[in-house]
Amino acid sequence: MKKKMPGWLSNAVFYEIYPQSFKDTNGDGIGDLKGITSKLDYIKGLGCTAIWINPCFVSPFQDAGYDIADYYKVAPRYGSNADLKKLFKEAHNRGMRVILDLVPGHTSIQHPWFKQSCEPKRNKYTDRFIWTDGTFITAMPECRSISGYCDRVGQYVVNFFYSQPALNYGFGRPDPKKKWQQGYNDPGPKSTRAELKKIMRFWLDMGADGFRVDMAASLMKGPKSSRYINKIWREIRQMLDRDYPEAMIVSEWGSPDRAIKAGFHCDFMLHFGPPAYNSLFRYETETKNKKSFFNRKGGGSVVEFVDYYKEIYKEADKKGYICIPSGNHDMFRLGSGRTDADLKVIFAFLLTMPGVPFVYAGDEIGMKHNVKVRSKEGGFERTGARTPMQWDSSKNKGFSKAVPGKLYLPVDKKGPEVEKQMNTEGSLWQTVKRLIALRHKIPALSSDGSFKVLYARHRKSPFVYERELSGQKYIIAVNPLAKKVKAVFPYKKHNSYTCEVEGSGNELKLSKSRVSIAMGPVSYSIYKV
Template identity: 45%
Template sequence: MTTDSVPHWAASAVFYEIYPQTFQDSDGDGIGDIPGIISRLDYIASLGANAIWLNPVYLSPMRDAGYDVADFRKVDPRYGTFADLQRLFDEAHRRDMRVLMDFVPGHTSVDHPWFQASAQAARNAHSDWYIWTDSAWNDGGPEWRGRTVHGFSDRNGNYLINFFWSQPALNFGFAEPDPAEPWQLPTTHPDVRKLWDEMRDTMVFWMKAGADGFRVDMAGSITRRDPDGREARRFWAEARAACEAVNPDYFTVAEWSYPRSALDGQGLHADFLHWVPTYENLFRKELGRTPGGPRRPGGASWFDREGKGDLRAFLDDYLGHYEATKAKGCISIPVGNHDLSRISLLRDDDDLAVVFAFLLTMPGVPFIFYGDEIGLQQVNDAPVREGSYPPRAGARVPMAWTEHELNRGFSTAESDRLWAPMDTRPGSPSVESRQADPGGLWHRVRRLIALRRTEPALRATAEFRVLFCEPDRYPFAFLREGDGQKLLIVLNPSGASQEVMLPCRISSSHPSLAGDGISLYTEDATRTRCVVGPVTYGILPVTESDMD
């Protein structure tokens, strides 16, 4: 297929997610900031990543670490100035890097002036910009019960929240309003359309400032009673048209987690697939891998040496979305991000290398959470701050740059002033120690990133065909193909060697591009025996014979 579903640059992009509070502090206040990020752009480039996802830096009271916005067009002073952010865009572009802003369209903070106006008893221009019931005694009924806040102001109604009490839901309208509930305004209501216009114009504002696109927080939940997402998609199509008028290379990745609804080829370019039950089967099914997280049964991850996990259930979900959307956009499978526990938890470098091989060889656009490339560890006793409840608190720890500098190079502040505690445990990794180990994780990740960016068969939209993935079995083998190149990828995170039959006749006269321990043996005209060692992977150029 062509790369028309995403901008050309995004088809070979590798993104690096930066949590600004804990990446690099430049002024010694213990909190990371935009000048600090600029000072580390060369590091990101040296890793090979050529794009950045920047978590929110908007003005905020920080009850949810910036995901509670008080002004969508202002930079919070703790991170720097608007000019600093423009300089970040410019410096990134000078290095041929792109920057995505984290856009949070579904709600604001209660401190936002729009909400302060909306909460007033007297009607005003912002009264309908948030979702309010029509009476303080109406909690929204069974559909919304438990998701409204009572008694906030003198306005006779209750407002709908998305997450915390302090995050009132913006009113993008109801696709199918309940006729018995007149407070449910349709998406065509004039006041709702004014909000649409304002949010679209805000995206254009940031594109004109130098951003290259957006990661969109909870993109599918902006509209209500919208079962197939058609009205949400309509907004994202309008936004895309407006943003492409500023920059034709505009790119968005959604946190919708249902690509068949998110991707239509007209609005959003990509969607993360991780808020589905089977995603848990991949990396964090064991209770010990989500310390302090929600109650759940537990089990075995597929990416684990015990070899007791099941990849097939997730793959079935993935393939259903993939086949339905591969001509319309891309699916991204995150390994780690600011909402998840650290991928390094209960894994060593060899385990992590197999995880990164998966991330960087699957279709879609890969995203690396800062520090995962060095195996930054979960700090389970990290205190909750700004809504970072476990296990998130332990993952949002400062980046460890050096071995012996104060706070390992993150900040010159006293340790008790840091936004989150440094990991000071003996043997905990740093960029300095990882770069000094030529056979270690950092260099292996760097090699995989280089392949991702240069090999045609590893582009986001290159063809993908599963060769082996059976329930409760290992390994996972698949082909990627593009521009005449064909690569066999075999992943075996289990601690035992595996031998399987692949349903095609393939051979290779070339060494593995990355990884090792993969052997192929022709069995007959239609099958190839594949032998793979424990806790390893291989990326092997192959030729495939006709099955005749």
């Protein structure tokens, strides 16, 4: 087990919920907190032990809730603070954890802090955001800024969209010629950091088990900012270790080696940053003229992932966890362009790797990306991954009783359904459930088991690796190609015992010095050795 880590994290499997499209209980066409609470038994039944809920706070929803107007209050369309508190309690009663989405780098332009910061007369929130000192003075090349928004002289720096002004955490190396640039220890940044801790304490005290941190590396601006970004998160980690030792923070950083050094318990491999994650599943949607390894037609290589993963795994080992998600609300759906057989092989990989797995709601049934849906709440190309969860064959796929025109987004009338897959032997849902159960049952397959690559070749399949813990060894082999493959590689073992505990019935032969595996098309196997 890692040092100073929440005890529950080593065996956690997370389930990400986009609240507005998960389950509607009041018939307004938008998912809500009571809907999430009503589905806790489903999530637990799948085998997931923790939930990440995307932002559910007061917002004008110009970026689907990542533009917060009140950090301390649940958006009325989702319910109330009392509903969220009850959700925490009901989850805990089932032995489950709940983390919230923390957006520390920016607010909405509708936030009262920003409205007061816009005032020409100096006040408590004048320095809560980053403003230049001239309406025609832009910030700097790496910082976009908006002019002419209000009567205050200056341009405000944005973190993402124009409607998301950057909170002032300071500059790593303020330019003495630009008096508007404040340093880490100036009053404005100090006040912002204090407010961040206050927000976190508020929800932790209510029952939250931690946070997924949006754009975690974006807080400080300018040259030499990395040092101070790390300092901010290390202070947060010290607060958690001291006062909330069972709480966790996972970052949207996309560089696990850097994020874990900065104090996070976990970080995601993502579709931005180093290309290793895309090389597994997403080159077809994120990069032109490249193929992913998990492509039945071939053309991809696992080596790009392996080389990067081995490097960051060495850095993260004993310090934190690397998360390889099935997807999220910002990515093209994993199920698009793939069969259920393809997805079973992918989940066999995701759920037997080290670190903490995250399953995006709907991926367990192979929901597809809706490429025809119109943008909603600043989703743009991402909107197709945010369509309603498809529960059954009833009205609106069981998501809502509202008339179809009132739905947050349209359902996929021909898409997969939870109920049908739960009752179909050998379905994708049943396979995911079985793989999660196996991960919980076998410690070597959990977050803390060691990891060793046994066979990985450029543009070849299969990918084979070993997991081990407390003398228990398992070999995992995945073949995403639509053809038979073989692999032979050195492997020292004192006996020839082997048993496939899960998989497609592929043949593994084990001697004292080598292993040979013959695999069928689009298949996987997990062997105890």
